[in-house]
Amino acid sequence: MKVAKYNGLGNDFVMLDYDALADYSALAEKLCNDPQFDTDGLIAVKTDPLEMIYYNRDGSRASMCGNGIRCFAKYCVDHNLVNEKVFPVETLAGTMIVHLESLEPFHCSVNMGRPAYDTEKLGLPKGQVLTNFSLEIAGAPVTMSSVFMGTIHTVVFVEDPIAELSLERGNLICHHPLFSQQTNVNFVHVLNDHELVVRTFERGVGWTLACGTGCCASYVVARDLGKIKTGATNLYLERGPLVVSGTQEITMAGPAEFEFEKEVETC
Template sequence: MLRFEKYEGTGNDFIIFEMSELEGLQYSLLAQKVCDRRFGIGADGMIVVSPSTVASIQMIFYNADGSLATMCGNGIRCFAKYVYDHQLVDTKVFTVETLAGIFNVEIIENEEATSQVCVNMGRPNYFDSSVPTLESGEPFINQVIEIDQVPYTVSSLFMGTIHTVLFVEEIDEFEVVRLGSAIEKHPLYPMKTNVNFCMVIDSNHLEVVTWEKGVGMTLACGTGSVACAFLSQKLYDCEKKIVVQVKGGELVMELLGDEMYMTGPTTFICKGEYLD
């Protein structure tokens, strides 16, 4: 029996295990099993809590399809509440090692069920190996790709994981599924891409729906919302502090210097034992 806890951050939900529970198990296979919403516990991803030699603690993250992910914005907030509530860290400000690097997090408000967590998400990387390149050496911004012989303007960047953003006048969930799944697997993205549909409401407010690679359409995506905030400031002169409305709630993005800070809720849902 494997002890687990389940958390959600603006509707993005995760199963959390401690590494000591999983000795001898294949994490990728376990993620597929526990994240299954009919035959498992059900979640968008699986998180493993691990010791770190370079940070306060380490987060290992798997998508629902069993693929290893470099980073998850909503996941790291849920992870932060878990390790703080379980006294695996002893301060409200600490560092988390991920495959995308080390992130600074802070527990802003901590209640038994729901907490507010702030994460320094850093700077955008327009030239990561997972992002398409232009011969001119310019970032892949406002570039036209074709889906079913129809042109779409997209921008791609790396925020701990690759994100592609389409700015739209309205969000149509049918198009999110149709275009999201097509762009995710477009030949330009051999490592696949997350796809964000972003509507600029005004200079302080965005609405975002994300098609996550390896998962599908989710209620929220933290790294995707950060990508949309950076691009909306760059392309639409949006303010340095932006409220991002996602299907599962709200995230607040604030640009301090050249780094984006994301603040949002995380809620404990339940705990139990999984019979593997």
């Protein structure tokens, strides 16, 4: 099987053409954890219509991936699967609209749809407060907010998101019993009205260099709580910024890169 590796600001993926007979859960576990790839997830590219099929490195299916869809778009361009500058991509989270902005270097924006404060989508009990609620984590209360942004996200505002990388709070919040489907966890520091620093613990993956849907969720929660103003906002990750904007519908813009392609044995 011919597979490729792509990344969006360091959030990396094994990418391959869709095969109806493939066991993608098992394939994700095998290839993502193979030292020659060592990626955060696997993306199968289905055509007619274009559809992004995404699995985390632990083999779990995810409805959407923000950095993944930019890599999906570059894969489609590299393999001549699209001829338009604007095209739709089907996902489990709905139809996402990709706008190609530059090919060299590759840069695109994606309409990521509308955020939802919805206990059912978030896998939380009915009646659960969704903004500024507190959980006891590692013996201390932590204030957080949860929002569905193509997938389940929880946002925690902190003074030093980078320091969280050496702590257990991301993992403990992700697997807290309150979240029946687990949650992605975004630690966010507000620099000013239009700049945030974000580090994300991703369910099914762990700490990741970048999370596109996590940046969108961080923007939405910060905006809705009055911590930033509505409008184009730079969200700084380990390898560069994503730009997120929007009121009702959220747009994410950023790069994607091809790393290499090779043939592998899948048996």
